[in-house]
Amino acid sequence: MERQIIHIDLDSFFVSVECRSNPRLLNRPVAIGGSGDRGVVASCSYEARKYGVHSAMPGKLAKQLCPDLIFIRGDYESYSKASLEVTQIIDEQVPVFEKTSIDEFYIDMTGMDKFFGTLKHARELREKVIQETGLPISFGLSKNKTVSKVATGLAKPNGYKHVDYGTERPFLAPLPVQKIPMIGDKTAESLRRMGIQKVQTLQEMPCKLLESAFGKSGITIWEKANGIDLSPVVPYTERKSLSSENTFEQDTMDTEMLEALLVAMTEDLCSKMRKEHFLCGCVAVKIRYSDFNTHTQQIKVPYTSADHLLIPQVKELFKKLYNRRMLIRLIGVRFSNLVHGHHQINLFQDSEEQIHLYQAMDKLNKRFGSKTVFRAIGMGIENRSFNPFNGIM
Structure with missing residues (x-):
């Protein structure tokens, strides 16, 4: 049986969502990200690309290439909601689909040609997304993921391409x-x-x-x-949260060790988020005292998967929680309100150097094993009488 794989990609997704909210931005050079000396372009319109502007470019350079470039800080919550709109439409129209990022999907239509033409259905699905969301979208259709993705790239902007078997x-x-x-x-x-x-x-x-x-x-x-x-x-399937917990072999009041453990947990969870292309919008810390009383505090945060942004939040939550000065039996960290997004293009407030640092760390940890590179505060944690990552879920 011939495979029929559709690749769908929302064109300049962040910019398109902003244009939907503010039509005055249509057909103008627009960039999402920071325009300062240390800002980075997360996404840009096709009008901006004509000047050589592209994602991951320093904002200062982008402004030099295109003096009329309009910078927008970006609102990840609105992008997440727009992505959900598209996801729900696709879910209702196809038998099997895979969401690989906030704006990218694969659909398996193998065997459906006997009911209706796959190309016809793909075109109708594209039109439905455009009509119901107002967002431009392109697709490629072929026998596998690779060829369909390449076809989509050639079909952009706002088009489609079919590569015959x-x-x-x-x-x-x-x-x-x-x-x-x-x-x-x-x-x-x-x-x-x-x-x-x-x-x-x-x-x-x-x-x-x-x-x-x-x-x-x-x-x-x-x-x-x-x-x-x-x-x-x-x-x-939509993952709802990522969490890590540790139950100690011996209850403890060693706050220095507890803080180091929280940092190590946060680092590991952030690495996992970036690997699975997630950003979180809510952080929670849990502690269980020796008398089994359990307390949790959480806080909403701007969507991110960056250690340096989430570690301070985790530390602050722990300080608010740990006020009984009793022995602690368990400690945990949870990231929720997860949305799909690529870390390297969505850290709106990060510098180019910071983004490259995370990319390098993730690459080393992927190649040589987790915890190959980590913050100094976590050194020695693994050698304690407990496993700091025994509850990662």
Whole structure:
């Protein structure tokens, strides 16, 4: 049976939501993020892109490239609500879908051609989203995720592209290698040094050669370049919260250790959020005393997955909670009101250096194991008589 995979992407999503609220922004160069010396562009309109502005660019440079650029701080709660509108429409119209970020979806329509044409249904779904939300949206349709995602990129802005079954390789062949998902700037530069700029060259190379140059990633690059991608569409379920708890072998009043443990828990949960592309809007701390009385305090926060923003909130909640000066049996941290969002483009108040720091930390921890890189305050926690992460959920 021929697979039928649709990739949907909301065009310049943050900007589109702002334009929906303020139509005067339509057809103007707009950027979401900070315009100061340390601000970063989170998203920008197509009008801004004509000047060379792009996401993750320092706000100061963006303003130099486009003096008329309109900066907006951004409202993640409104973006989350708009994303939910689209998610609900898709959920009502398709059998299986996967939500990979706040503005991106995969839909598996395999086997549905016997009931109605997949392309026709995809077009109707796109029109329904546009009519009911007022947000521009593009899609690509092919036999797998990789080709559909590439097709969506070529269909933007506000269009669609269908890659017929069996035409995947010729469709990809003339494209620059950066169009292949997973090939970033560094990999593209390495390929250029090897004399490879077009996907067709990748297609014609021996897979073993790419494997020797890039390891297992080389095999995946070769497969994607040849239109091969068997990864499934994973049914979407909304995670409500992330939490971590620790029950001590011996009750304690060591506030210095407790604070270090809270920092370590927060770091670990933030790393997990970024890995799963979540931001949280609510933070809670729980303590259970030796007499089993349990107390919890929580606070709403601007949507984020940044350690340096959440750690102070966790510490402050603990200070408010721990007022009985009794032995503590259990301590926990919970992040809730989760929404989908990529950390690296949504830290509206962060500097470019801060974003790069988180990206580097996450990369090292992913490659060499969690807690490879962490704050100094957490050193030695794992060597205590308890496990600080025995309750991560």
